[in-house]
Amino acid sequence: MNQSHSDVIVIGGGVVGTSCAYYLRKAGHSVRLIEREHLAWGASGRNAGFIWLSLRPAGVQLDFARAGGNLYPEIIADIGNEFEYRRNGGMIYCFAEDELQVLRELAGRRRADGLAMEVVDGKTARELCPILPDSVTGATFCPEDAQIYTPKFVQALGRAVRGAGVDILEGTGVSGFITAGERITGVETTAGRFTADTTVLATGSWGPMLAETIGLNLPIRPMRLQAVATKPLPPLFDRLLYGPLALKQYTIIRELPSYREGMFRSLSEEGLRHVDLLECMVQRHDGTVMLGLPMDYPGYDQTATLEGVGITAKVFAEHFPQLTRAEVATSWAGLLPSTPDSLPYIGPLPGHEGLIVAAGHVFGNAAGPITGKLVAELVSGVAPSFDMAPFKVDRHQDYAPETERLW
Structure with a gap:
């Protein structure tokens, strides 16, 4: 394999990015994960670890959080429980x-x-x-409420995917996308150029910065x-x-x-x-x-x-x-x-083939694993296991992110 090319590049080393890498590798794809600082540096390394269903509104939010929470037992069966998963309510x-x-x-x-x-x-x-x-x-x-120690979860996923052949580049900033016409073909980084058939943007609160470079408004x-x-x-x-x-x-x-x-x-x-x-x-x-x-x-x-x-x-x-x-x-x-509706942006961006967005997770401990599974299904051409319509990437193009709101 060309050392600068992989099937998929994942940008972001938090719970969402590492979950994407985990499920993509299990689906058989070669994966490179790029993180500006270190794994679990952002929100995933600083939160309370709640997998919290009690106050998730009925409908998409509750169903999505529950679907993600229900993946933890199978992840634990695969990589162990070094991250203090407990479902004590x-x-x-x-x-x-x-x-x-x-x-x-x-x-x-x-x-x-x-x-x-x-x-x-x-x-x-x-x-x-x-x-x-x-x-x-x-x-x-x-x-049904559960908890993890999120930094340990991200680190455990990181060890697991490294052991499975995923190339993880920490301390590597992404400055922009490589394009060929309307197609995203990779990223420019502080460590050089890397190309891929698919690039996944999973940078949490920092998603809007890279999105802006291709004209996408992510009001995160x-x-x-x-x-x-x-x-x-x-x-x-x-x-x-x-x-x-x-x-x-x-x-x-x-x-x-x-x-x-x-x-x-x-x-x-x-x-x-x-x-x-x-x-x-x-x-x-x-x-x-x-x-x-x-x-x-x-x-x-x-x-x-x-x-x-x-x-x-x-x-x-x-x-x-x-x-x-x-x-x-x-x-x-x-x-x-x-985000304006407390739902993440997940999926392809029309007019930018080769890019999948997975950002804006306000309840990432619950939604991270299911997002990783969905991204792997999208990349693999498999019918998604969850209705993707509520997560459309371009659904808030005219929304100002500073608008005040309650959850």
């Missing part, structure tokens, strides 16, 4: 009776949508998750999520935890009959100017507790801020007295790609 807790009524309505709607969810009282919630304080009045429980808006991690603690809980301060961001919550403006708020939020707290928490196998996630839109700035770290520490110290004296190990931020 997720909980949304609350501190007030009116909030609990909203959660009851949410659970009823979720069951009607075909998602297993129940509401439990405070006592049962603490039996399911002992770290929850006495002040918790109740919680939802969804056994980078959403900064910050996090704080404690030093390792004894085992305290193994559920995914979502707190009430996050809920006002979701249309699926705001549409419920008992929801009122002003609910799911804290006095600690009153002085915030720039961030909203998506209150969530998870404990890793090593005992580290990850707390977050302050959310804002500062462009491509991945630095943690005093405001973001401060509100995280303040709220969790108030809500979880057991953590008040926990030692902080580190804080960080990452950029989660968001």
Whole structure:
């Protein structure tokens, strides 16, 4: 084989890019994966690891997230579970009776949508998750929610595909596409020119930059999520935890009959100017507790801020007295790609043969594996295992990415 040519080039070394490489190689294609920094450098190396179905709206979002989540057992059977996959369920807790009524309505709607969810009282919630304080009045429980340690998942996929013959180039920036008429035939990089029959653009929040070079508007808006991690603690809980301060961001919550403006708020939020707290928490196998996630839109700035770290520490110290004296190990931020309809762009681009886009995954831990499988099916000429119409790459050509919206 020409060393500069492969069947497929995948640009991007996150959960989506490595999933594409994994399924493409399993389908028999020669693959080269190119990553500007290192595997799991972007959002995949900085997120909470939620495979979160509880608040995915019914229809395409829920079906797509579930299809991706259901691929993990077969991936584990193939490459092992070095990435802390657990399907122990997720909980949304609350501190007030009116909030609990909203959660009851949410659970009823979720069951009607075909998602297993129940509401439990405070006592049962603490039996399911002992770290929850006495002040918790109740919680939802969804056994379908799962979790991974995303950087370890990406690294495990990387080892697996390397072992299967995929050429992974880290520290290699892509500056543009090579074209022949209307066909994309490869990429220009800091390590030279590489050609391929198909090129896959899987660069998450950075997708618009390369897309612009061929006249494609991908209105992917980078959403900064910050996090704080404690030093390792004894085992305290193994559920995914979502707190009430996050809920006002979701249309699926705001549409419920008992929801009122002003609910799911804290006095600690009153002085915030720039961030909203998506209150969530998870404990890793090593005992580290990850707390977050302050959310804002500062462009491509991945630095943690005093405001973001401060509100995280303040709220969790108030809500979880057991953590008040926990030692902080580190804080960080990452950029989660968001799109106007919270669905990724997946598929070919009309007028640009040889290019497949796979970018804009706001729930990439769930959607990454199924995206990889779909990309491999498209490249192989196999009928996709999921309806591709909702993911059309050119569906938002006239949309301004800065438009404000809720999930």
